[in-house]
Amino acid sequence: AQTVTQSQPEMSVQEAETVTLSCTYDTSESDYYLFWYKQPPSRQMILVIRQEAYKQQNATENRFSVNFQKAAKSFSLKISDSQLGDAAMYFCAYRSDMEYGNKLVFGAGTILRVKS
Amino acid sequence: DAGITQSPRYKITETGRQVTLMCHQTWSHSYMFWYRQDLGHGLRLIYYSAAADITDKGEVPDGYVVSRSKTENFPLTLESATRSQTSVYFCASSEFVQGNQPQHFGDGTRLSIL
Numbered sequence: 617a618q619t620v621t622q623s624q625p626e627m628s629v630q631e632a633e634t635v636t637l638s639c640t641y642d643t644s645e646s647d648y649y650l651f652w653y654k655q656p657p658s659r660q661m662i663l664v665i666r667q668e669a670y671k672q673q674n675a676t677e678n679r680f681s682v683n684f685q686k687a688a689k690s691f692s693l694k695i696s697d698s699q700l701g702d703a704a705m706y707f708c709a710y711r712s713d714m715e716y717g718n719k720l721v722f723g724a725g726t727i728l729r730v731k732s
Numbered sequence: 733d734a735g736i737t738q739s740p741r742y743k744i745t746e747t748g749r750q751v752t753l754m755c756h757q758t759w760s761h762s763y764m765f766w767y768r769q770d771l772g773h774g775l776r777l778i779y780y781s782a783a784a785d786i787t788d789k790g791e792v793p794d795g796y797v798v799s800r801s802k803t804e805n806f807p808l809t810l811e812s813a814t815r816s817q818t819s820v821y822f823c824a825s826s827e828f829v830q831g832n833q834p835q836h837f838g839d840g841t842r843l844s845i846l
Contacts (some may be wrong), residue, residue, distance in 0.1 A: 620774075649832045661822065661837035667830050707774055716825050717788065718763045720835055723772035 618626030618643045620710050622723035629698045630731050636683075637693045637726050647713035650691045651720070652685070664706070667691065669713075671711040695728075703730040735759075735820055738823050738838035746846050753808045753841050755823030763826045764806040765835060766790075766798065769818040775822060781806055813845045
């Protein structure tokens with residue numbers, strides 16, 4: 617079974633600075649998808665960014681980008697020009713492309729605090 | 733409005749009671765999911781469904797029952813609630829296509845069992 621590890625329970629960043637959240641995963645598969653979800657205090661689960669394992673190019677979405685290292689099984693999230701609204705819990709998630717069910721496997725999450 | 737709706741948003745009940753959490757989606761997505769969120773564990777899959785009348789166990793199914801008689805509804809029932817089932821429950825849905833289609837989540841139900 618696949619596992620996802622987020623080794624940073626909490627992170628802090630100054631407003632306008634850059635922060636990187638770590639995520640590693642364990643799988644024997646070659647085809648899969650990776651996601652970062654944001655959960656603000658409102659409890660919503662908001663998709664931040666997604667990455668296909670077959671793509672070498674790192675995904676970017678405005679101020680959010682990933683560093684996808686397939687051989688190292690690492691999928692970190694970089695937030696540039698941090699804003700107060702970025703404060704949230706961030707979850708890394710894995711989805712197999714081979715296994716039935718479209719299921720997501722989540723990491724434990726990282727709480728991001730943004731200081732003004 | 734299109735989307736995925738969970739009800740109730742908050743629920744308090746007692747041990748031994750039966751409680752049902754509702755989930756309704758308007759996208760006609762084939763897949764639906766139930767997760768529970770607990771500190772230190774992230775979200776863990778309870779049950780999922782690939783279509784009406786097809787359901788499968790996830791990682792933590794014990795103590796839960798699901799049904800899916802209609803594509804748009806996927807209720808989760810705790811037949812005899814226990815304190816260990818105190819959690820935040822999320823319903824999600826996704827399309828039945830290969831690729832990087834994300835799951836779309838409801839706003840969650842916070843369930844407290846006294």
